[in-house]
Amino acid sequence: MITLRQVEYKYQEGTPMETEALHKVSLEIRDGEFIGLIGHTGSGKSTLIQHLNGLVRATGGDILYNGESIYREGFSMKELRSRVGLVFQYPEHQLFEVDVFTDVCFGPKNQGLSKEEIEKRAREALSLVGIGENYYKKSPFELSGGEKRRVAIAGVLAMEPEVLILDEPTAGLDPRGRDEILGQLARLHRERGMTVILVSHSMEDVAKYVDRIMVMNHGCLVFDDTPRVVFGHYKELEEMGLAAPQVTYIAHALAEAGFPVRTDVITVEEAEEAILCTLNMDGVGRMEKADGEGR
């Protein structure tokens, strides 16, 4: 569990250039959560995640990892960083080893594990992201964008972190590539109980996968709730340069046009169900059986 208490961060504190990037952020990340973190460029979300594994030191407030302050003297930052894995934006730019397998071994090797353990973890991590043995000896530079991205994520997974934070893991990937990576993250979360924090600019992706959304704006945490509640504030989100998924707008537009429908839908499936529900209530349900598949 990670707890933030009134965390503040100021760039160039004490100089005329002082800028506040985080303003009194308090929150709690519980074990096993799948959280989406959204906010426009410059809202402070990247600064926030860099605090979570001690890459940036708060200029005010405190951060606790499992109840213990990470700023306490003698606290092992190295230990923290292997428990809280951070995947940066465009992580494939950080691939550097001669082949895929060696690259993934780099993290666990630095944790001082035995050779067998290192290789076991690398194998596991690569299989978790769907990279087969036929890729192990390839140079990272021979891979496609999506493959490289997955190898880079495997490099962090091989350290077996308890918390995995990803900064826009799907930027620049095609729709299927996006679904593959997010699907694998959802599986890690479900099957291993890994805590996952996903920073994303895609409201549709966030709506589909996470159980909780945190919204940053001008360095403050402005919303922290379930996706349904957060996207209910779509007007405020727009003022912050964000949006709700397109289906949420469809539902609102329908309601305004006199088509009574639930407006708190956030995925395509929910919207479909809500619309069918309205049509069925009107006694239109018959046509479903009569027509079957589309025409």
Next chain:
Amino acid sequence: MGIIKAKNLIYNYIKRDEEEKVEEVNEAVKDVSLDIEAGQFVAVLGHNGSGKSTLAKHMNALLLPSEGTVWIGGMDTKDDDSLLEVRRTAGMVFQNPDNQIIASVVEEDVGFGPENMGVPTDEIWRRVDECLKAVGMTAYRRSSPDRLSGGQKQRVAIAGVMAMEPKCIVLDEPTAMLDPNGRREVIRTVRELNKKKGITVILITHYMEEVIHADRIYVMDEGEIAMEGTPEEIFGRVDELKALRLDVPQVTELAHGLRKKGVPLSPCILDVEELVGELVGIRKQRTAQ
């Protein structure tokens, strides 16, 4: 002949060993022919590795065909003498705005291109004013680019290309790194340039919502053009697109799902108003019965 034309274009990435012997040949573009009319808004879709960026790089001679020919404004890109003219005709905007901005003040960055082309100073300033206005960044002309948001930086990059007065702008995933607001700003800007200034736009993207207003869409797969048509024609083929690792806008997917369940909607719905209008109509009809 259109402003951009390719005939039987083939491009191979060739990997050589230390002795320059060919080790591996990767056919990135295989036999592509297309003809784009001046003034059109054309979108190119395709999964990662489908060859769309390789194709784009042929549009201003960053790459030259291994086989076949590409003509830009009627000029063969293989012709050395017309290289500069080709690049003036077709400008490019790339994914990462940070890699495309070089000056420390916005207006100087926009003036960099025309300055290099030897445009007289007065004319450079006139173009800088005009282009910043066109992308809505006049208020930031004396700002430092590193203080801008991603969408703003990308609009400055677009202004920088416009200042060279190309007839055509090729944008290779210009919104991939932007937040929703930044994406909206960039797409709005690009559409306006196309509508108001008549600049031909080639937009490469992974975001399906960005291309619903295009005049024409090409879908690339394995280095070939797999599908071609208007947005209605392309997005009506939901299952085929999914097989090509692509997607459709949420509104289209929703309409497609409803149709499968027997709701009598039109075959391809691309915007929210259209869907809302039809659903309201259907309900009125049913309740009247």
